[in-house]
Amino acid sequence: MPPVAFHKGAFVPLEQATIGVMTHAFHYGTAVFEGVRGNWNEQEERLFIFRMREHYERLLEGCKVLHIQLPYSLDELCTITVEMVERCGYTQDIYIRPIAYKSEERVATLNLTPLKNDFTVLAIPFGAYLNVEAAARCCTSSWRRMEDTVIPPSVKISGLYVNSILAKTEAVAAGFDEAILLNQQGYVSEGTGENLFLVRKGKVVTPPLEDNILPGITRDTVITLAKNELGIETVERHLRRADLYLADELFLTGTAAHLTAVGSVDNHPLGDGQMGPLTRKLQNLYFDVIRGRSPRYLHWCTSAAPKLVSA
Numbered sequence: 634m635p636p637v638a639f640h641k642g643a644f645v646p647l648e649q650a651t652i653g654v655m656t657h658a659f660h661y662g663t664a665v666f667e668g669v670r671g672n673w674n675e676q677e678e679r680l681f682i683f684r685m686r687e688h689y690e691r692l693l694e695g696c697k698v699l700h701i702q703l704p705y706s707l708d709e710l711c712t713i714t715v716e717m718v719e720r721c722g723y724t725q726d727i728y729i730r731p732i733a734y735k736s737e738e739r740v741a742t743l744n745l746t747p748l749k750n751d752f753t754v755l756a757i758p759f760g761a762y763l764n765v766e767a768a769a770r771c772c773t774s775s776w777r778r779m780e781d782t783v784i785p786p787s788v789k790i791s792g793l794y795v796n797s798i799l800a801k802t803e804a805v806a807a808g809f810d811e812a813i814l815l816n817q818q819g820y821v822s823e824g825t826g827e828n829l830f831l832v833r834k835g836k837v838v839t840p841p842l843e844d845n846i847l848p849g850i851t852r853d854t855v856i857t858l859a860k861n862e863l864g865i866e867t868v869e870r871h872l873r874r875a876d877l878y879l880a881d882e883l884f885l886t887g888t889a890a891h892l893t894a895v896g897s898v899d900n901h902p903l904g905d906g907q908m909g910p911l912t913r914k915l916q917n918l919y920f921d922v923i924r925g926r927s928p929r930y931l932h933w934c935t936s937a938a939p940k941l942v943s944a
Contacts, residue, residue, distance in 0.1 A: 634720075634721065634722035634939075635647070636721045636722075636723075636755070636756065636757070637717060637720045637721055638650035638717065638753060638754065638755035638756075639713050639714075639716075639717045639752075639753065639754045639755075640753045640755075641736075641751055641753070644716070644717065644720060647755060650753055650755060652736070653738045655738035655739065655740055656734070656735075656736055656737070656738055657734075657735040657736070657737050657738070657739055657740070657742065657748055658734035658735045658736065658791065660740050661735075661743075661792065662790070662791040662792025662793075662795070663699060663734065663735040663745060663748075663791070663792070664699075664732050664733065664734035664735065664790070664791040664792075665692055665695030665696055665698070665699055665701065665732070665733050665734075665788060665789060665790055665791070666692070666730060666731065666732040666733075666789050666791055667688040667689070667691065667692045667729075667730070667731050667732075667789060668688075668728060668729070668730060668789075668888040668889055669682060669683070669684075669685055669688045669714070669728070669729040669730075669731070669888065670682070670683045670726070670727070670728060670729070670759075670888050670889075670923065671683075671718055671723070671726065671727040671728075671729055671756065671937065672726055672923045672924045672925075673723075673724060673725050673726050673727075673924075674924045674925050674926070677925065678724070678938070679925075679936050679937060679938045679939075680718060680723065680727065680936070680937045680938075680939065681923065681924055681925035681934040681935065681936060681937075682714070682715070682718065682729065682934065682935040682936075682937060683888075683922075683923045683933060683934060684850050684854070684933050685711055685714060685729075685935050686707065686711055686935075687850050687853075688731075688850060688888075689707055689710045689711060689714075689731070690707065691788060691789070691848075691850070692710075692731060692733060692788075692789070693707065694787075694788050695733070695788030695789060695790060696733050696750075698785055698788055698790065699733075699735070699745060699790065700745045700746050701733045701734070701735065701750045702750055703733055703750060703752050705752065710731070710752075710754075711935070713754060714729060714731065714754050715935060715937050717754055717755070717756065718756055718937040718939065719937050719938065719939050721756050721939065722939040723756065723758060723939055724939060725758050725760075726758070726759055726760060727756045727757060727758055727759055728756065728757055728758075728759030728888075728889065729754065729755070729756045730754065730755055730756070730757075731752070731753070731754040732752070732753050732754070732791075733750065733751070733752045734750070734751060734752075734753075734791075735748045735749070735750060736748075736749050736750060736751035737749040759889075761891075762826075762887075762889035762890045762891075763810060763811065763885070763890050763891075763893045764810075764893070765890075765891050765892065765893050765894075765916065766908075767894070767896075767908075768894040768895060768896025768897075768903075768906060768907050768908050769810040769811050769885070769893055769894065769895050769896065770808075770809045770810050770811075770895075770896060770897050771804070771809055771810065771811045771812065771813050771824070771883075771895050771897065771898050771899075772804050772807060772809040772812055772813070772898065772899050773812070773813050773814075773815060773874055773877070773898065773899055774800035774803060774804065774812040774813065774814050774815075774825075775803065776796065776799050776800045776803065776812075776814060777814060777815055777816060777817055778796065778814040778815065778816045778817075778822035778823065778844075778845045778846075779793055779796045779845065780816070780817055780845055781845055786845045786846065786847055787842070787847065787848055788847075789847070796814075797814075797825035797826060798825070800812040800814055800825050801825040801826075804825075811824050811825060811827070811885065811895075812824065812825050813829060813877065813898065815874065816844050816845045818844075819873065819874070820840065820844045820871045820872060820873065821840050821844070821871075821872040821873065821874065821876065821877065822840060822844050822845050822846055823840065823846045823847065824885050824887070824890075826887050826889055826890065827849075827885035827886055827887035827889075827890045827893070828840075828846060828847065828849040828851070828852040828885065828886045828887060829872075829883070829884075829885055829886075830852075830855065830867070830883070830884050830885075830886065831872070831876065831877065831880035831881075831882065831883045832880060832881050832882035832883070832909060832911050832912070833876075833879065833880050833881055834881070836868055837859055837865055837866075837867045837868065837911070838867070838868045838869075838870060838872065838876075839852065839856075839867055839868075839869055840869070840870075840871065840872055841869040841870065841871070842869075844871065849886060849887060849888075850888065851886040851887050851888055851890075851891070851892070851919075852886050852887075854886075854919065854922070854933070855867075855886050855892060855915055855919065858915060858918045858919060858922070859915060861929075862918050863911075863914060863915070863918075865911075874899075877898045877899075877901075878898060878899070878901040878903075880903050881903070881904055881909060882894070882903065882904060882908075882909030882910075882911055882912050883895035883898065883903050884909075884912045884915075884916075891916075891919065891920070891923075892912070892915060892916045892919050894907070894908035894909065894912045894913075894916075896908075922934075
């Protein structure tokens with residue numbers, strides 16, 4: 634069954650979901666996107682799309698920032714996405730990419746308000762972004778996290794991600810798995826595509842929103858699971874770089890990265906350099922939830938049955 638996308642108001646073969654070279658979003662990054670996971674449950678033979686509604690709520694917030702008006706409601710966006718996933722027929726973990734963008738084919742125009750808008754959503758097979766069974770080697774980046782007064786980091790604006798791309802490229806070139814960005818005040822912000830948590834003397838700590846982090850949906854999931862399932866309240870406070878070196882455990886969270894342990898930062902080993910016990914507990918809880926195996930959190934999952942829909 635060939636993959637399809639929803640593009641410019643219709644379901645089309647994925648290879649036909651194209652844009653012109655003069656498209657405004659291509660030149661200027663004037664788009665808002667999301668990354669949504671569809672997690673395959675082998676026993677039930679269906680995908681569970683995790684917290685899709687919350688992802689679209691955030692996408693629509695980003696649309697307000699960029700003056701993008703879509704002809705679809707929140708419910709319609711969710712319905713379109715489920716149908717697209719089912720039409721694709723995937724029987725494995727997938728990554729769903731909705732993107733709302735300035736579609737007018739016009740360059741040398743910096744005023745957003747008169748430009749046309751459009752929406753595309755597609756899905757691709759997607760396994761591990763980082764090795765969730767290993768402990769990642771991280772470094773603090775020489776690049777600083779974008780400030781809210783430059784581009785709002787609370788929504789996923791396409792142009793903003795050049796900041797993360799530069800940091801990730803630098804980290805990988807230096808032999809690390811991932812980079813951690815500090816903000817302009819020197820406080821820890823987040824990874825290039827992940828929020829950050831540390832464990833220190835039994836406390837779970839994460840940077841606050843004011844440190845220019847994305848209010849991550851996986852971040853919120855982990856905070857909820859830590860409280861409801863383990864009785865641990867997460868503390869939000871400023872973190873300095875040295876706090877990372879002194880952590881008993883450190884982990885990253887994100888739609889792509891899931892919940893990934895960190896074994897060292899700037900070549901400073903954390904604990905024994907392996908996944909810590911609390912990180913492991915949270916990771917196990919998280920994977921049960923996203924694959925629809927936890928009845929308490931099934932309201933976070935939207936079922937899609939690819940085998941029931943023909944091309």
